[in-house]
Amino acid sequence: MQPITDRPIRWGILATGGIATSFVEDLAAVPGGQAFAVASRREESARAFADRHNISRAYGSWQELAADPEVDVVYVATPHSAHHGATKLLLEAGKAVLCEKPFTLNVDQSAELVALARKREVFLMEAMWTYLDPSVRRITELIADGAIGEVRSVQAEFGFVGPADSPGHRLWDPAAGGGALLDLGVYPVAFAHLLLGEPETVQAQARLTARGVDAHTGMLLGYRSGATALLSCSLDAQCGQRASIQGDLGRIEIDRDFFRPTGFTLHRDGREPETFHGPALVGHGYGLEAAEVMRCLRAGATESALVPLDGTLAVMRTLDAVRERIGVRYPGE
Incomplete structure (x- = not known):
């Protein structure tokens, strides 16, 4: 281009x-x-x-x-x-x-x-937008610098009580790719991928609706290093939107909206907790995506190094594996 x-x-x-x-x-x-x-x-x-x-x-x-x-x-x-x-x-x-x-x-x-x-x-x-959020990028820098040692575990949850199941609502419609996993679960899965890469093993269990989409899904991802990721998404339970990253030398806690946080707390043995405050969210958060696309177009790039296409494919492979475990299929598959 x-x-x-x-x-x-x-x-x-x-x-x-x-x-x-x-x-x-x-x-x-x-x-x-x-x-x-x-x-x-x-x-x-x-x-x-x-x-x-x-x-x-x-x-x-x-x-x-x-x-x-x-x-x-x-x-x-x-x-x-x-x-x-x-x-x-x-x-x-x-x-x-x-x-x-x-x-x-x-x-x-x-x-x-x-x-x-x-x-x-x-x-x-x-x-x-999670990969572009300044606080998430700061977290990855701290981890790369060894702030919490080797990452052993990632936990993340994203859910809320959604609208009532009705034939016309996309969240519950198999033909529209409905269910908690693709709408919400993509965020904790992408978050785990950012920190640990693609998992070696995938386990999952879900509560399905009468029309065969997931109202709630729990996932356990395993990695060659021995690390694990415990993730969940829900359209029928109030979740805290929290995330935690545990290493052998400390941990990082995101108390709210881990998918676009404005801050987090670093805990290290023998030290007082350190709270990091990122910039306030501007608008809804979509400006981060637009700015990255425009940066790439002005550079003549065909892919973003921050949201790489190979990473998108890896996340989709994991989502497919989860759907296989919980028995969710969409029309035409």
């Missing part, structure tokens, strides 16, 4: 739901970025979204957005089940893509997209 250095980077937004709204609101605070076009399957939805957010172009089909030669990069904010189709369409049109998590429904779909992006030499990144 040719570096974009002499003008604002023009964003296309694919979908018009709540996540797309949050992204556009955050993009307004990122220097050098412009919400330029929006697409939906219904032109009236796209036009209403464009009018609300002062976006100049509105399209009633994904194909029109993909064909717009003035759009530099597209944020894909569709439901999970449409990520693969939308991203493939855009990559084939030569568009850079930031795709919302989970990247796709399964690793085969993800691998197809990664191979296509690399073949076409087009930028592609999963919207995993």
